[in-house]
Amino acid sequence: MSSDQDAKLISLAKQALDEDVSELGEDIHLRLAAARRAAVAEMDRPVLFLKGPWLTTAPAAAGMPATAMAATAMAASLVLAVGIWSMRSTVPELPVYGGEDAQLAAQNMDLLSDMEFVAWLVMEEEPNAG
Amino acid sequence: MSDAAAMNRFLSGVEKKAFHIANLAVKDVDEAMDIVQDSMMTLVRRYSAKNESEWKPLFYRILRNRITDFHRRAVIRNRIMGFFRLPNSEEDGAGPILQAPAGYAVEPAFQVQMQATSEKLGKAIEVLPGRQREAFLLRVWEGLSVQDTARAMNCSEGSVKTHYSRAVHTLREVLGDDHEQ
Structure with missing residues (x-):
């Protein structure tokens, strides 16, 4: 096929496509x-990086992009979460008895033994009392 | 000219073609409108600071990505809905493209014949494989260079040439002798 025929084909294709576009309804034109x-109004609107009381704004073409800001915030949150998790996951210390506590416990055991002995002694002597 | 005025001029120049391209791809006016609107917003937000000469390939690349996203969502939606659809329902089988009338009637008057040829060509473009249609429309209708078309389609220049060549070949076959008169 010659290039003339190709050119004609392309011309016809353009014509068909242009006709399709010209037949678009008025509502389509309005919506577009x-x-x-x-x-276009977005061009003059400042970009909001973060929402909240610490809100910072900057023009679209300058400063840190919103995605980078979000990534940084996410990384900081991750570090914080890992820190909290590691703090909470440590094994709680068991109470260690020693020093005065140990002495008191031993004395209590001795006293208990003595009281049992005295009670037994009283029981043994009661039949002989009369 | 201010940036906003330049952007407005650029968008007004491409919006109708972009809408038609999107509509050909998704076959849904509202979806096509959403795709074009989203593409406009993305271009302005991300690339308005770029050189104006780069806007067109960037815009069509965004548009293409949005169309691809639409098809991906449609595939997932169809898979999900497939679980609830009865087998052999009337919706299965030929899609709207195949069900559409072929429009091959031959008219005696030349003007009418030209009109018929134009319609036939329009339908032929509509049923071209996606990549071929993209390459053809961007090269022929939007007048993008091979390089810019490759950039818009996110492929090599060789691929653009192949898709374009196949599209032209298909259209020639569909039209037959019509365009040789």
Whole structure:
């Protein structure tokens, strides 16, 4: 096929496509124009990096991109979470008895033994009392 | 000219073609409108600071990505809905493209014949495989260079040439002798 025929084919294709576009309804034109205006209006709107009382704003073309800001915040949160988790996951210390505590415990045991002995002695002597 | 005015001029120049391309790809006016609107927003937010000469390939690349996203979502949706659909339902089988009338009637008057040829060509473009249609529309209709088309389609220049060549070949076959008169 010659290049002339290809050129004619391409010309016909363009014509067909242009006709399709020219047949778009008025509502489509209006919606496209509205979408365009909304997009163009975005150009002058400052980009919000974060929401909240610590809100910072900057023009779209300058400063740290929102995605980088979000990534940094996420990394900080992760570090914080790992820190808290590691603190909570440590084994709690068991009470160690020693020193005065140990002495007191031993004395209590001795006293208990003495009291049992005295009680037994009293029981043994009662039949002989009369 | 301010950046906003330049962007407005650029978008007004591509919006109708972009909508038609999206509509050909997704076959849904509202989805196509959403895709174009989202593409406009993304271009402005991310690439408005770029050189104006780069806007067109970037815009069509964004548009293409949005169309691809739409098809991915549709595949997932169809898989999910497939669990609830009865087998051999009337919806199975030929899709809207195959069900559409072929429009091959031959009219006696030249003007009418040209109209018929144009319609036939429009339908032929509609049923081209996605990548071939993209390459053809961007090269022929939008007038992008091979390099910019490759950038928009995220593929090599060789692939663009192959897709374009196959598209032209298919269209020639569909039209037959019509365009040789």
